[in-house]
Amino acid sequence: MENLRFLVVEDSPTMRQLISFSLKRFKGCKIVEAVDGVDALKKLQSEEVDMILTDINMPVMDGLKLVTLVKQNPKFRDIPIVIITTEGAQEDRDRGLSLGAEAYISKPIQSSGLIKVITDILEKRK
């Protein structure tokens, strides 16, 4: 898997850096960063991406709203979404997945676990 394009949506610079750092295991990947849902939708208008990785709790527009809007938009709805959040309760997980996210990862994340989830999603789509 090479030259993948990821959109990382996170308000925390620490998490943005950690996720981006982990994604660099994919050779030649391009990472676009957004600080909230609105910023992510703006970035989607100008950047083509293969996957969106989003937090839930963010200012302006949260991750669940972002997932809903992306999955409603015919232009973007095929982009797989991975939710990465501190919200680890089962009902939060069910909600995120019911909105159309492909995977739900609870923080704190393990770099190798994140890579495996992404690889599995992209493999299934081949």
Add this chain to the structure above:
Amino acid sequence: MADDNDIFKKSEEFNQLINKQKAFLEELVKENEKLRYQVAQLKSQPHNNGLFREEIEVLRKRVESLELEKEELIQRYQQVEEENKDFAKRYVEIEEQNNNLANLYVASYQLHSTLDFQEVLHIVMEIVINLIGADTFSIMLLDEKSNELVVLASEGYDENTKFPNVRFGEGIIGQVAKSGEPYYINQATKSYPVDFEHPLACIPLKIKENVLGVININKLLVQKDAFTAVDYELFSMLAGHAATAIFSSKLYSQSERKLSTIQSFLDLLTTSQNQG
């Protein structure tokens, strides 16, 4: 005449008998030859048996060497199998180390990315939430004048929670600040009640032997059962790097304030001189 005929007949019959006997003898001779040949062959058998035995011996040795080779291959296979298991285990360990290093690198990078005191505090909180997985925690700094630890930032507590100042050396928190040694509870953390003065973990923030403050963790995120190996690495890193970052940013703020005061004073002097 009749007798002549009889004699002729009898001589014919005798001739035929003789011929038959001759043929029989010839057959016997042939058979004899065959048997002689077989006897000769049989006589030469001991020599053939010797050759055969040699061949058997060679084959037996080959079988033995193949058996040995097979044993060696089985042993080698078992060794490779063991090595394989070892490599798999090592791979998992390296993956874990890689995860740890990624977390430590990012945490350290972020901590030293700013000289703004509030930003540093915010980054410490982000690390504790996102990388350690703490739900309820507080950051306390030592007030050198009062010799008390004061809460500067907190997350996850009830709105009504009051944070008493903690005297240096008193209780778990005060003792951690005094000794500079971290405090952990390794038992099942989910059932542990949230009690500000009885944290799950208390990590001193120190530069060399000077403790600046502590991080108290009272509750972990719902999906996190207990502290992991990487958490202790992060605690260790936080103890040093967060302390340095907090200290540097405080010094920077103080120097900025002093610079601003001096600048104002100089401006005032310049204005007075110009007016005078």
